[in-house]
Amino acid sequence: MDLTLSPSEQAFRDELRAWLAANDPGEEPEGDEAGFDFRRAWQRRLADAGWAGVAWPEAYGGRGATLVEQAIWNEEIVRAQAPQMANVLGLAMGGPTVIAHGTEEQKHRYLGPILSAEEIWCQGFSEPESGSDLASLKTRATRHGDEWLVTGQKVWTTLAHHAKWCMLVARTDPDAPKHKGLTYFLLDMEQDAVQARPLRQITGEAEFNELFLEEARIPDENIVGGEGNGWMVAITTLMHERATLAFGLQVAVQIALRELVEQAQRTRANGRTAAQDPLVRDRLAQLRIEAEALRLGAYRGLTQIMKTGVPGPEGSLGKWQWSEVNQALTELAMDIAGPRAMIGGDEWSYRFLRARANSIEGGTTEILRNIVAERVLGLPKPR
Numbered sequence: 001m002d003l004t005l006s007p008s009e010q011a012f013r014d015e016l017r018a019w020l021a022a023n024d025p026g027e028e029p030e031g032d033e034a035g036f037d038f039r040r041a042w043q044r045r046l047a048d049a050g051w052a053g054v055a056w057p058e059a060y061g062g063r064g065a066t067l068v069e070q071a072i073w074n075e076e077i078v079r080a081q082a083p084q085m086a087n088v089l090g091l092a093m094g095g096p097t098v099i100a101h102g103t104e105e106q107k108h109r110y111l112g113p114i115l116s117a118e119e120i121w122c123q124g125f126s127e128p129e130s131g132s133d134l135a136s137l138k139t140r141a142t143r144h145g146d147e148w149l150v151t152g153q154k155v156w157t158t159l160a161h162h163a164k165w166c167m168l169v170a171r172t173d174p175d176a177p178k179h180k181g182l183t184y185f186l187l188d189m190e191q192d193a194v195q196a197r198p199l200r201q202i203t204g205e206a207e208f209n210e211l212f213l214e215e216a217r218i219p220d221e222n223i224v225g226g227e228g229n230g231w232m233v234a235i236t237t238l239m240h241e242r243a244t245l246a247f248g249l250q251v252a253v254q255i256a257l258r259e260l261v262e263q264a265q266r267t268r269a270n271g272r273t274a275a276q277d278p279l280v281r282d283r284l285a286q287l288r289i290e291a292e293a294l295r296l297g298a299y300r301g302l303t304q305i306m307k308t309g310v311p312g313p314e315g316s317l318g319k320w321q322w323s324e325v326n327q328a329l330t331e332l333a334m335d336i337a338g339p340r341a342m343i344g345g346d347e348w349s350y351r352f353l354r355a356r357a358n359s360i361e362g363g364t365t366e367i368l369r370n371i372v373a374e375r376v377l378g379l380p381k382p383r
């Protein structure tokens with residue numbers, strides 16, 4: 001792949017940089033609710049200026065940008081250290097899934113409010129006994145006239161406590177083979193039959209939830225991709241989750257590494273700085289190499305998307321590598337801090353604790369390794 005930007009790509013990047021420089025949103029306030037409101041307002045501002053969902057078709061509020069421009073957007077937004085968007089799952093996964101498999105009516109109904117963060121989305125895939133083996137899920141949807149009644153339990157449902165819509169995969173045909181009996185629904189979260197109970201994480205935040213469904217109602221028109229096609233639609237969602245995030249994540253790693261080097265230069269022990277310790281230097285150099293491999297891998301994944309039009313299994317490799325680099329980076333930060341790390345409470349301790357989830361969220365490392373082995377390298381499946 002040619003890594004130099006064309007004149008129009010450079011112009012796109014410069015316009016975005018200029019907009020970001022002129023629209024500094026300031027510091028994010030403390031507290032779950034205040035922080036979320038701040039991220040929602042930030043996303044609204046980007047959407048109003050045409051900087052949300054840049055690669056979505058213009059007919060649905062996007063900018064019709066190319067995939068390279070989308071990648072530039074992901075890089076620049078992280079480079080500017082802008083706040084996260086509030087509707088991260090709607091933007092990265094829900095919207096692209098509706099664009100790929102939704103009806104015209106669904107595209108017009110759902111995509112605009114995703115961009116403006118007016119309607120927040122969550123992802124109801126995982127269940128207490130179905131995480132990696134998603135196709136074994138038990139949440140049941142049964143048809144009653146022109147609507148469906150859904151009963152079951154989901155877990156780890158990020159943002160369910162803020163969400164209006166849930167990308168819900170449920171079993172509609174218990175007699176069909178497990179991958180074939182699933183349907184992909186858009187569930188309205190604003191009904192009594194849906195209860196979200198926040199789960200508190202090791203970081204102290206409650207980012208995700210248990211989700212209890214007791215005869216929740218979904219009209220027929222909220223099926224995406226047709227009855228019984230839920231597995232195929234869910235795969236689209238998961239591929240987008242892994243592929244499109246790669247660009248931002250690799251820049252985030254580069255920034256974190258730069259901050260860690262500065263931290264090592266500032267931290268003194270035994271008459272020298274941590275940056276003068278040969279073992280720390282070795283680990284920093286190794287991280288630098290891995291961060292660069294991550295960057296080049298993200299470009300390689302992009303080349304694949306440009307060839308085929310859809311994210312492929314290569315995204316799994318980037319997500320797996322990123323989780324390892326990010327965990328190694330935050331572990332080194334803890335080692336540099338030394339015994340002070342035990343007290344915690346600073347930004348690095350937060351990042352260290354949050355990074356533990358990196359090798360689970362969006363597919364565990366073991367599962368991603370299997371995907372890379374079988375679908376990227378073409379190795380035989382284990383019996």
Ligand SMILES: Cc1cc2nc3c(=O)[nH]c(=O)nc-3n(C[C@H](O)[C@H](O)[C@H](O)COP(=O)(O)OP(=O)(O)OC[C@H]3O[C@@H](n4cnc5c(N)ncnc54)[C@H](O)[C@@H]3O)c2cc1C
Binds near residue numbers: 122128208
């Ligand atoms: C921060 C965070 C946010 C999340 N947000 C969401 C969300 O919004 N929506 C949602 O639906 N889910 C979400 N998840 C759930 C996530 O996708 C699952 O945790 C993940 O898919 C693993 O499922 P599980 O936890 O049930 O583990 P299990 O599938 O029970 O796995 C347990 C262990 O066994 C290993 N294992 C399982 N099967 C195999 C195999 N075939 N080969 C080798 N090893 C195997 C796994 O790697 C893991 O180490 C989130 C998770 C986290 C941590």
